[in-house]
Amino acid sequence: MAANIGILRRPVATTGIWSWVTTVDHKRIGILYGVSALFFFVLGGLEALLMRAQLAQPDQTIVSADTYNSLFTMHGTTMIFLVVMPAGAAFFNYMIPLLIGARDVAFPRLNALSYWLYIFGAILINFSFFMDAFPKQTWVGYAPLTSHAFSATSGVDYWVLGLQVLGLGTLIAGFNFVITILNMRAPGMTLMRMPIFVWMTLIISFLVIFAFPPLTVALTMLMLDRFFDTNFFVDIKSGSDPLLWQHLFWIFGHPEVYILILPAMGMVSDILPTFSRKPLFGYATVVFAGASIAFLGWGVWAHHMFTSGMGGWANAAFSGATMTIAVPTGVKIFNWLGTLYGGQLRFSTPMLFALGFVSMFMLGGLSGVMHAAVPVDGQQHDTYFVVAHFHYVLFGGSIFGLTAGIYYWFPKFSGRMLNEKLGKVHFWLMLIGFNLTFMPMHIVGALGMPRRIYTYSPDQNWGALNSLISFGALVLAFSILLFIINLVRSSRSGEKAPMNPWGASTLEWTIPSPPPHYNFAVVPTVSSQHPLWDEEANVILPPALPAHEEPEMPAPSYWPVVLAASISMLAGGLLIYSAMSWAGIAVMAAFGALGLRAIYGWIFEPPYAQGAGHHHV
Amino acid sequence: MPRGLLRRTTLMALAALGVLSLAACATPQSSFSPASDVADNINTIYVLVVTAATIIGFLVLMAMAYLIIRFRARPGGKARQIHGSNKLEIAWTVLPIGILLIITIPVMFFVNATSQAAGSDAVKVDAIGHQWWFEFRYPGLGPDGKDLVTANELVLPIGRQAGITLTSVDVIHSFWVPALAGKTDMVPGRTNHLSPFTPNELGTFYGQCAEYCGVAHAKMRFRVKVVSLGEFEKWVAAQNTAAADPDAGSAAARGWALFQTQGCSGCHTINGVSAGTFGPNLTLFGERSTVAAGILESTQENVAKWIHDVQSVKPLPAQGSMPSYKDTLTEAQALDLAAYLKSLTVN
Numbered sequence: 001m002a003a004n005i006g007i008l009r010r011p012v013a014t015t016g017i018w019s020w021v022t023t024v025d026h027k028r029i030g031i032l033y034g035v036s037a038l039f040f041f042v043l044g045g046l047e048a049l050l051m052r053a054q055l056a057q058p059d060q061t062i063v064s065a066d067t068y069n070s071l072f073t074m075h076g077t078t079m080i081f082l083v084v085m086p087a088g089a090a091f092f093n094y095m096i097p098l099l100i101g102a103r104d105v106a107f108p109r110l111n112a113l114s115y116w117l118y119i120f121g122a123i124l125i126n127f128s129f130f131m132d133a134f135p136k137q138t139w140v141g142y143a144p145l146t147s148h149a150f151s152a153t154s155g156v157d158y159w160v161l162g163l164q165v166l167g168l169g170t171l172i173a174g175f176n177f178v179i180t181i182l183n184m185r186a187p188g189m190t191l192m193r194m195p196i197f198v199w200m201t202l203i204i205s206f207l208v209i210f211a212f213p214p215l216t217v218a219l220t221m222l223m224l225d226r227f228f229d230t231n232f233f234v235d236i237k238s239g240s241d242p243l244l245w246q247h248l249f250w251i252f253g254h255p256e257v258y259i260l261i262l263p264a265m266g267m268v269s270d271i272l273p274t275f276s277r278k279p280l281f282g283y284a285t286v287v288f289a290g291a292s293i294a295f296l297g298w299g300v301w302a303h304h305m306f307t308s309g310m311g312g313w314a315n316a317a318f319s320g321a322t323m324t325i326a327v328p329t330g331v332k333i334f335n336w337l338g339t340l341y342g343g344q345l346r347f348s349t350p351m352l353f354a355l356g357f358v359s360m361f362m363l364g365g366l367s368g369v370m371h372a373a374v375p376v377d378g379q380q381h382d383t384y385f386v387v388a389h390f391h392y393v394l395f396g397g398s399i400f401g402l403t404a405g406i407y408y409w410f411p412k413f414s415g416r417m418l419n420e421k422l423g424k425v426h427f428w429l430m431l432i433g434f435n436l437t438f439m440p441m442h443i444v445g446a447l448g449m450p451r452r453i454y455t456y457s458p459d460q461n462w463g464a465l466n467s468l469i470s471f472g473a474l475v476l477a478f479s480i481l482l483f484i485i486n487l488v489r490s491s492r493s494g495e496k497a498p499m500n501p502w503g504a505s506t507l508e509w510t511i512p513s514p515p516p517h518y519n520f521a522v523v524p525t526v527s528s529q530h531p532l533w534d535e536e537a538n539v540i541l542p543p544a545l546p547a548h549e550e551p552e553m554p555a556p557s558y559w560p561v562v563l564a565a566s567i568s569m570l571a572g573g574l575l576i577y578s579a580m581s582w583a584g585i586a587v588m589a590a591f592g593a594l595g596l597r598a599i600y601g602w603i604f605e606p607p608y609a610q611g612a613g614h615h616h617v
Numbered sequence: 618m619p620r621g622l623l624r625r626t627t628l629m630a631l632a633a634l635g636v637l638s639l640a641a642c643a644t645p646q647s648s649f650s651p652a653s654d655v656a657d658n659i660n661t662i663y664v665l666v667v668t669a670a671t672i673i674g675f676l677v678l679m680a681m682a683y684l685i686i687r688f689r690a691r692p693g694g695k696a697r698q699i700h701g702s703n704k705l706e707i708a709w710t711v712l713p714i715g716i717l718l719i720i721t722i723p724v725m726f727f728v729n730a731t732s733q734a735a736g737s738d739a740v741k742v743d744a745i746g747h748q749w750w751f752e753f754r755y756p757g758l759g760p761d762g763k764d765l766v767t768a769n770e771l772v773l774p775i776g777r778q779a780g781i782t783l784t785s786v787d788v789i790h791s792f793w794v795p796a797l798a799g800k801t802d803m804v805p806g807r808t809n810h811l812s813p814f815t816p817n818e819l820g821t822f823y824g825q826c827a828e829y830c831g832v833a834h835a836k837m838r839f840r841v842k843v844v845s846l847g848e849f850e851k852w853v854a855a856q857n858t859a860a861a862d863p864d865a866g867s868a869a870a871r872g873w874a875l876f877q878t879q880g881c882s883g884c885h886t887i888n889g890v891s892a893g894t895f896g897p898n899l900t901l902f903g904e905r906s907t908v909a910a911g912i913l914e915s916t917q918e919n920v921a922k923w924i925h926d927v928q929s930v931k932p933l934p935a936q937g938s939m940p941s942y943k944d945t946l947t948e949a950q951a952l953d954l955a956a957y958l959k960s961l962t963v964n
Contacts, residue, residue, distance in 0.1 A: 065932035145788040236806030282701035309809030312732030334709040340684040342697035366670040375659040378799015379648040382827040448646025453835035
C-alpha cells in the first residue's frame with residue numbers, strides 16, 4: 001500500500017531519461033554531477049575566452065563594458081560553484097562508497113536531492129541571461145554595489161537565489177558524506193586505513209557543514225535587502241555596514257578554497273602511490289596536515305581584506321595566521337615528493353596529471369605566501385597577480401588534480417580506458433597552455449594591472465603580455481577540446497578496462513569495471529591500508545551473482561527531483577514577485593504546497609521497492 | 618651540488634627581478650618603481666619574498682625532476698616499501714616555520730610602522746571616491762580656511778609627508794598609486810587612512826581604482842603629481858584665486874559663455890565662476906595632464922571629445938552622471954568649451 005501513496009507511481013524505469021531523473025544510485029548521481037560540471041566547465045571556459053579576446057590588445061571593443069563585467073562575474077561563479085565543487089561531488093558520489101566498501105551512501109534520496117538542487121540553482125543563475133539581467137557584481141558580490149541603487153537589474157537577485165538553492169544541496173551533501181564515511185565503512189576499515197581521498201572528503205564535508213551557513217546568512221540578508229527593503233548593506237547612515245558582507249562572505253569564502261582544493265589533494269595522495277608502486281610517504285602526517293589546513297583555514301578569512309582598513313592589529317594577526325597554513329601545505333608537498341623516492345615510477349596519464357598538480361599547486365602556494373605579507377598584498381591585492389595566484393591553486397591545483405582523478409578512475413566509471421596517447425598530448429598541451437596563460441599574469445599584475453577591468457589604455461604598456469596570455473588561453477582551450485574528444489571517443493570505443501588496470505591497492509579495484517549497481521556482491525573485509533597489495537583474499541574477482549541473489553538496493557524515486565524543483569520555484573516565485581507581486585505569491589504558494597507534498601511523499605515512500613511488509617494503521 | 622645550485626637559482630631570481638625592473642621603466646603603473654619612503658620599504662619586502670619564493674620553488678621543482686628521472690620504472694625494478702620518516706617529516710615541518718619567520722618579522726615591523734598616524738606637519742588630503750572619479754580635498758588650504766578642492770590629479774610636495782584619508786560617497790573603491798604606497802579601500806561610511814608616506818621623487822605617478830566599482834571601473838584612474846614645495850605653494854595660491862575672464866572674442870570666451878549656459882556650471886565648480894558640486898571641481902583644469910579621470914591625455918581635442926560624446930570614452934549610465942552633449946552642442950562648440958577649460962592655468 002505504502003509504495004503507491006502519492007500522485008506519482010513509484011518509478012520503475014532502469015534505462016532512458018526517466019531512470020536518470022529518478023535515480024538514487026550513487027554512481028549514476030556521480031555521473032550526472034560529472035557531466036553537468038563538464039558542461040559548465042565548457043561554458044565558464046568560453047566566458048574566459050571572450051574575456052581573453054577582449055583583453056588581448058588595449059582599448060578593444062569586442063564586448064561592451066557591461067558584457068565584460070558579466071563575463072568575469074559568471075566565470076567566477078560558474079567555475080567555483082558549478083564546476084569545481086560539483087566535479088568534486090562527482091568523485092565523492094561515485095568513489096566514496098566504492099573506496100570504503102559500501103553499496104551506496106547513507107541517504108541515497110538526499111543525495112539525489114543534492115544533485116537536483118545544484119542543477120536547478122545553476123539553471124536559475126544562468127537563466128538571468130535570457131532575462132537580460134546577467135549578474136555583473138563580481139562573484140564576491142561586495143556591498144553596497146549589490147544594492148538596488150547600484151545594481152538596478154535583477155541580476156543580483158538571480159545570483160543570490162541560485163546560490164541559496166545550490167548551497168542547500170551542498171550542505172545536504174556535506175551531512176550525507178560525513179555520515180556515510182563514519183558509518184558505512186567495510187568491516188576492518190578503521191579511520192586510519194581509509195584511502196586519503198576518503199579522509200579529505202570527510203574533512204571537506206565538515207568544512208561544508210560549517211562554511212555554508214555564514215554564506216547562507218549573508219545571502220539571506222542580501223535577499224531581504226533586495227526584495228523587502230531591509231537595511232543590512234544599503235544605507236550606511238542608518239546603520240548598515242558594507243564590511244559586514246565581506247566578513248561573512250570570506251568566513252565562508254576562505255574555507256571554500258580548501259573545499260575546492262582538498263579533493264584534488266586526496267586523489268593525488270592515492271594516485272602517486274599507485275604509480276610509484278609504494279605506499280604514501282607518511283600517511284598519518286598527510287592526514288593530519290589535511291586536517292590542520294582545514295582547521296587553520298577558519299582563522300585566515302580577513303587576509304582577503306588587508307586593504308579594507310581593518311587596522312594594524314587585525315592585519316598583523318591575519319597575516320601571521322595565514323603564514324602558518326604554508327606549513328601543513330608544505331608538509332603535504334614534501335610527503336608527495338617522499339612518495340616518489342625509492343619508487344618505480346610509471347608515467348601513465350593519471351600520474352602525469354598528479355605530478356602536474358604537485359608542481360603547479362606548489363607555485364600557487366608560494367605566491368599565496370607572498371600576499372600573506374601585508375605590504376606585498378597592498379601591491380598585489382585585486383591585481384592580475386592575485387588572478388594568477390588563485391588560478392595556480394584552482395586550475396593548476398584543483399583542475400589538474402581532478403583531471404588526474406578522471407584519467408585514473410574513468411576505467412571504473414565506464415569499463416573502458418581513456419586513450420593514453422591522446423591523454424599525454426592533452427597533458428603537455430594543458431601544462432604549456434596553463435603556464436603561458438597564468439605565469440605572465442603574475443608579471444602584468446606586478447606591473448600594475450588591476451583585475452576586473454574590461455579594458456586598458458595603451459600607455460600602460462600591458463599589451464604584449466596580455467597578447468601572450470590570450471594566446472596561452474587558446475592553447476589551454478585546445479587541450480580541453482582534446483580531453484573532451486578523448487572522453488567521448490573512449491567512452492564509446494575505448495579499450496576495455498580490466499578490473500584493476502593500474503595495479504592499485506584500494507577496494508574499488510576489487511570489483512568489475514563498471515561496477516554492478518550493488519557495487520560489492522560480498523561486502524569486503526579489510527585489514528590494512530592497501531587491501532589489494534597486502535591481502536591475497538581481495539585480489540580475486542568475486543563471482544557475478546545470479547539476478548535473484550543480487551542485494552536489494554534503494555529504489556528510484558520521483559520525490560527528490562520534485563522537491564528540488566519546488567524549492568527552486570519558491571525562489572523563482574520570489575523573482576516573479578518583484579515584478580508582479582500576486583503572480584509571484586501564487587507561484588510560491590503552489591510550489592510551496594507541492595514541496596510539502598513531496599516531503600510527505602518522501603516520508604511515506606519506503607526506501608526499497610519491496611518493503612519489509614510493514615502495514616500502516 | 619646544492620651550493621652551485623643555490624648560487625645559480627639566486628642568480629636566476631635576480632635576473633628575473635632585473636627583467637621585471639626593466640619592464641617597470643616602460644610601465645608607469647608598476648609596483649617596482651618606488652618613489653616614496655613607504656614604497657621603498659614595500660619594495661624591499663617584496664623583493665625578499667619573491668626571491669625566497671623563487672629559490673624555494675626552483676629547488677623543489679629540481680628535486681622533483683631528480684626524483685622523476687632517478688626513480689623511473691626499470692624492468693625488473695622493485696619499489697622500496699618506505700612508509701615515511703619521522704626525522705624527515707619533522708624537518709620539513711620545522712624548516713618552513715623558520716623561513717616563514719624570516720618573512721613574517723619584517724612584515725610585522727612594516728605593519729606597525731605604517732599604522733601610525735600622519736605627523737602634524739603632513740600635507741593632509743581627504744580623498745573621496747565617486748563612481749567613477751576621485752575627489753581630493755585639502756582641508757584648510759582653500760579660500761577662507763575652507764577645503765581646497767580638486768579632482769583626478771593629486772598634487773603633493775616632495776619631501777613632505779602626505780596624510781591621506783579615504784572614503785567614498787557611493788560604493789567601495791580602492792586608492793592605489795603603486796609608486797607611492799600600497800592600496801587602501803575607500804569604503805562608504807568609513808574613513809580609512811592610507812599609510813602616511815613621503816614622496817622622494819619628482820614626477821607624475823599613475824594611480825587607478827583597484828576595487829571593482831561598477832560598469833566603468835576600468836576607466837577610473839588618476840594621477841599624482843609630485844612637485845617642489847615652491848611649485849606646490851604656487852599651485853595652492855592659484856587654486857584659491859578666482860579664474861580670470863578670458864579675452865573677449867577668443868575661443869575660450871565662447872567656451873566660457875557655453876559653460877554657463879549649457880548647464881556645466883550646475884555640476885562643476887570653477888573658483889570665481891561657478892559653484893556646482895555634483896561633478897569634479899574644474900578649477901585650474903588646464904594644469905591637469907588628463908581628462909575623464911586619467912583616461913585621455915588632456916589635449917583640446919580630447920577634452921572636446923569627452924564633452925561631446927562621453928559614451929565614446931567611458932560607459933557611463935544615462936542617469937546620474939556626465940550627460941552626452943552630442944545633440945546640444947556642435948563639435949566646434951565643444952572645442953570652444955575645451956579651449957576655455959584648457960585656459961584655466963596657474964598663470
